Amino acid sequence: MRYRWLFQESEESFINQILNKRGIDKSVYSSKLEDIPQENLLADMDKASDRVISALYGNEKIVIFGHDDPDGVTATYLIFDFLEKCGFQNHYYYIPNRLVDHHGIQDNLVEFLKETGAKLLITVDNGISSKEKIDIITELGIDVIVTDHHLFQQKNIPQCYAVVNPKREDCTYPYTMLAGVGVSLMLVRAIAAKINKEVKASYYFWCAVGSIADRVPMTGVNWTLVRHVLDNWDDMVDDTIIFLKSVCNPIITTYDKINFLNYCYRLIANGRANEGIHHGLRFLITEGREKYTEFGIIQTEKKGMEKKISHLNVIIAEIMKANDNSGVVYFDEEDRIPYPLLGTCATFLVNNLHEPVVMLKPKGDTILCEARCSDGFSVLEAFAHCESALIQYGGHVRAGGFTMKPENLELFIKLYKEYFQLKKSVIRENQFLEADATLKVSDINKDIWNDLDFMLPFGQENSEPVIMIKGFNAAKVDKTINIEYNQHKLKSSVTYDLMVQICHNGSMKVLDIKGE
Structure with a gap:
């Protein structure tokens, strides 16, 4: 287990569990x-x-x-x-x-x-x-x-x-x-x-x-x-x-x-x-x-960019390995990441580290930033705290950017790390997985996606449901269901409890496991 798990077992239907957990009425989707x-x-x-x-x-x-x-x-x-x-x-x-x-x-x-x-x-x-x-x-x-x-x-x-x-x-x-x-x-x-x-x-x-x-x-x-x-x-x-x-x-x-x-x-x-x-x-x-x-x-440009994205895995792995939990600030001084992919890298890192990420890159006589965060943090509030080091900033609570003079880099890092420490306890409090519903492994079938159709489209504040599956064994699951295990390695002989996210592409993504 990488995160704290929050869930409540229930005998209610899959959909009712989700609606009740989120405190909304089905009529919202009409x-x-x-x-x-x-x-x-x-x-x-x-x-x-x-x-x-x-x-x-x-x-x-x-x-x-x-x-x-x-x-x-x-x-x-x-x-x-x-x-x-x-x-x-x-x-x-x-x-x-x-x-x-x-x-x-x-x-x-x-x-x-x-x-x-x-x-x-x-x-x-x-x-x-x-x-x-x-x-x-x-x-x-x-x-x-x-x-x-x-x-x-x-x-x-x-x-x-x-x-x-x-x-x-x-x-x-x-x-x-x-x-x-x-x-x-x-x-x-x-x-x-x-x-x-x-x-x-x-x-x-x-x-x-x-x-x-x-x-x-x-x-x-x-x-x-x-x-x-x-x-x-x-x-x-x-x-x-x-x-x-x-x-x-x-x-x-x-x-x-x-x-x-x-x-x-x-x-x-x-x-x-x-x-x-x-x-x-x-x-x-x-x-x-x-x-x-x-x-x-x-x-043609899209295909080229997709190839570049696949090459980012090495850089992302380096950043994750070097993370010391003091606030991720990566300065791409060696021009390893194309600017259009800075935000992509930041988003991937946030989704895996569950903490804010600031990606910086030189451009001419300035430094550009793409920043992303999850719940419990505001990149705009962080930028405001660092305003004395910035030329201009903007964006949204969870995604933003700024420009900065190179000579202010150290000042920015100092101010940002300072703000991160102020918010560290809140960030840690938000590093948990909370299930919208619990299901037995026998409940996992293609009907799940049909049942969720009325909630589409998913997105921020109407997220893809997180499900806690009890007694999961890969041998017992419908083989037509695409399960993205990511870095998790499950033994076919072992039964696990899983936290998974139901994805709009008809698959489910494993977020965390409990078991051997």
């Missing part, structure tokens, strides 16, 4: 699209939608400034495509390349705005922490609409035409955890309602892709938006979806649908380029032969 709150409850939404409509009717040049992750790419796509479907042809996109550019608005965007003669800038999935650059842009006579979902210091809210962010203190929208693409979708819905335009069904599909990719809580509005896609799958049609279905395995079950959504975000995560171009976005907005060309670019 929410429909018509049940989500009105988008005009978002602060500045009316103002933002009216300004976009004015630009449409006045044929003003519009620039959509996105972010180069799948959430940002899909958020950019929704607004770009919607404007096009309105018959508008005077709009541009600009997506920075994190391998070259710093996060947020930089000088290259300001120059792009000047060159295009833009009159309106719409930021998606970013902008809330770019107050100074937004001041410069507004001084140029360009109206700025910020749409974002990241946490920010309320006193530093940008002074611009409109700021649409559910985390504003004065926002009356009852759900604060939308993804960046979710906020974009709400802007599209608000504009469409005012000009009597249809919101394409496929926009909900791409909202689901971006939301799943960004690991937002899969509750409330987020859950409802993704579930709407799963329940109305045949309506989710556009040229890109049709194309991707043609190159993938048949999609039959709800789990197949979720796997397809995951494939889509992993595909468009590739394609970073220079001068505001992103091949993942170009794949979404182009047609015909050009779409095939863009697919080839991002698919």
